Amino acid sequence: xxxxxxxxxxxxxxxxxxxxxxxxxxxxxxxxxxxxxxxxxxxxxxxxxxxxxxxxxxxxxxxxxxxxxxxxxxxxxxxxxxxxxxxxxxxxxxxxxxxxxxxxxxxxxxxxxxxxxxxxxxxxxxxxxxxxxxxxxxxxxxxxxxxxxxxxxxxxxxxxxxxxxxxxxxxxxxxxxxxxxxxxxxxxxxxxxxxxxxxxxxxxxxxxxxxxxxxxxxxx
Numbered sequence: 001x002x003x004x005x006x007x008x009x010x011x012x013x014x015x016x017x018x019x020x021x022x023x024x025x026x027x028x029x030x031x032x033x034x035x036x037x038x039x040x041x042x043x044x045x046x047x048x049x050x051x052x053x054x055x056x057x058x059x060x061x062x063x064x065x066x067x068x069x070x071x072x073x074x075x076x077x078x079x080x081x082x083x084x085x086x087x088x089x090x091x092x093x094x095x096x097x098x099x100x101x102x103x104x105x106x107x108x109x110x111x112x113x114x115x116x117x118x119x120x121x122x123x124x125x126x127x128x129x130x131x132x133x134x135x136x137x138x139x140x141x142x143x144x145x146x147x148x149x150x151x152x153x154x155x156x157x158x159x160x161x162x163x164x165x166x167x168x169x170x171x172x173x174x175x176x177x178x179x180x181x182x183x184x185x186x187x188x189x190x191x192x193x194x195x196x197x198x199x200x201x202x203x204x205x206x207x208x209x210x211x212x213x214x215x216x217x218x219x220x
Contacts, residue, residue: 133170
């Protein structure tokens with residue numbers, strides 16, 4: 001009977017001891033945390049933990065974006081340099097083209113891409129009319145106005161030619177002026193033969209002139 005009554009008292013005593021121990025431990029912890037050095041160390045530890053957390057979730061993406069931007073800026077600078085170089089090259093080419101543009105036009109007129117004999121014939125007619133010379137005959141064996149190609153030559157060579165002959169009647173000064181005008185045409189003309197025949201029976205100083213010449217063109 002006595003043993004059964006002492007058991008609750010024993011449990012109460014153990015509970016009081018544990019409670020006192022917990023209280024003392026809590027007071028010890030509070031006392032420890034209240035120390036300046038412990039608080040300083042705690043602040044350092046918490047700061048390091050916060051910095052690590054901030055570095056992982058905030059600084060790292062920012063640094064990644066920063067390096068990506070640096071790479072993009074470097075690529076943009078390189079592209080800009082390449083474009084600048086190309087633009088300068090194009091400007092030099094354009095400047096050179098403008099400088100020789102008139103020469104290119106004259107080259108195209110002197111050596112056209114096709115016979116263009118109809119155009120040359122009109123120029124010859126205009127020159128002979130300006131110099132008051134009478135054309136008695138005009139012949140060509142290599143060209144036909146009825147054919148689109150205009151020439152019967154083969155296209156093995158890069159440069160083709162069309163031969164023609166011309167006979168005129170005019171005073172000597174007019175004939176001389178005609179020759180000079182023909183040679184000064186922008187269309188390239190090479191005179192193979194030139195013969196002047198004086199008509200002694202004529203009352204006027206008329207000279208018969210026979211011209212054998214060639215003009216050139218590019219073969220397509």
